[in-house]
Amino acid sequence: AQSxxxxxxxxxxxxxxxxxxxCNYSYGGTVNLFWYVQYPGQHLQLLLKYFSGDPLVKGxxxxxxxxxxxxxxxxxxxxxxxxxDTAEYFCAVMPQKDSSYKLIFGSGTRxxxxx
Amino acid sequence: DAGITQSxxxxxxxxxxxxxxxxxxxxxxxxxxxxRQDPGHGxxxxxxxxxxxxxxxxxxxxxxxxxxxxxxxxxxxxESATSSxxxxxxxxxxxxxxxxxxxxxxxxxxxxxx
Numbered sequence: 460a461q462s463x464x465x466x467x468x469x470x471x472x473x474x475x476x477x478x479x480x481x482c483n484y485s486y487g488g489t490v491n492l493f494w495y496v497q498y499p500g501q502h503l504q505l506l507l508k509y510f511s512g513d514p515l516v517k518g519x520x521x522x523x524x525x526x527x528x529x530x531x532x533x534x535x536x537x538x539x540x541x542x543x544d545t546a547e548y549f550c551a552v553m554p555q556k557d558s559s560y561k562l563i564f565g566s567g568t569r570x571x572x573x574x
Numbered sequence: 575d576a577g578i579t580q581s582x583x584x585x586x587x588x589x590x591x592x593x594x595x596x597x598x599x600x601x602x603x604x605x606x607x608x609x610r611q612d613p614g615h616g617x618x619x620x621x622x623x624x625x626x627x628x629x630x631x632x633x634x635x636x637x638x639x640x641x642x643x644x645x646x647x648x649x650x651x652x653e654s655a656t657s658s659x660x661x662x663x664x665x666x667x668x669x670x671x672x673x674x675x676x677x678x679x680x681x682x683x684x685x686x687x688x
Contacts, residue, residue: 468614493676502664503617503679549616559630560605560668562677564616 461486465550465565472540473573480535480568482550491553492533493562494524498546506548509533520544545572577601578680580665586686593652595683597665599645605668606648607677608632608640610661617664623648655687 466481484490491510495503507518514526524535533550547569551562577600587593597606605624609617609632619632621640629640637659639651652659662684666677 463616465616495679502681505676505678508676559622559624560677561607561619561622561632562617562666564609564618566614566616 461552461554461563463550463552463563463565465548465568467568468566469569469571471571471573474542475539476572478535478537478540478544478570480548480550480570482533482535482565484531484533484550484552484563486531486552486554489555491555492524492526493551493553494518494522494533494535495549495551496546497549497567503549506535540570540572542572542574544570546570578665578667578678580663580680580683582683583681584684586688587655588688589656590654593655593685593687595650595663595665595685597648597650597680599648599665599667601667601669601678602645603667603669604645605677606642607666607668608638608648608650609664609666610634610659611664611682612661620650620663657687659685660687661685 462485464483493508494506496506497503509516509526517523522537547567549567550565579598581596607622608620611617618634623629623642641649662682664682665680668677
């Protein structure tokens with residue numbers, strides 16, 4: 460079965476620390492990959508996406524992610540976090556052969572950034 | 575932000591009662607989705623629609639039904655609500671045609687079943 464694993468459920472960092480959130484997926488075919496962010500009390504917003512080409516993708520607010528096909532991973536990074544990055548982060552995959560275009564989500568990582 | 579309105583935003587009801595949640599979009603997108611969000615599970619797909627009157631089940635569809643009589647509206651019904659359906663429900667929409675379109679999400683409905 461297709462699945463997405465986010466290894467860290469809770470992460471606590473101080474401002475200016477570097478961030479890396481892990482995401483691994485289980486699927487034998489080609490996928491599109493996404494990171495969404497959910498700020499407290501808000502809906503999910505797209506941070507970045509990968510479809511093809513350069514495996515290092517840049518998103519909004521200084522976030523980037525690297526697709527490593529051999530490791531089935533799509534880790535999210537940010538060199539220096541801010542207090543405003545406190546949120547829950549979701550990795551999601553979309554199998555390219557799935558005509559429903561549905562997303563399969565990981566369980567999420569809650570990030571708390573301390574001032 | 576995409577034009578997605580979910581209603582109601584909050585609802586408290588009792589076990590055994592029927593509940594209908596509404597998702598309304600102004601983007602004319604073909605695909606619409608209902609997810610539930612629970613701690614430790616992320617978002618799980620309940621049902622989705624790929625056109626008017628065209629719907630299909632997701633991974634957690636038991637106890638839920640949907641209808642889409644117009645492009646802009648996608649209704650989620652809990653026929654007889656149970657406490658296990660207490661959750662936050664998100665509607666999402668996506669443009670048609672390719673796998674390169676991200677889904678856009680509504681603000682969610684917080685449903686509590688007592």
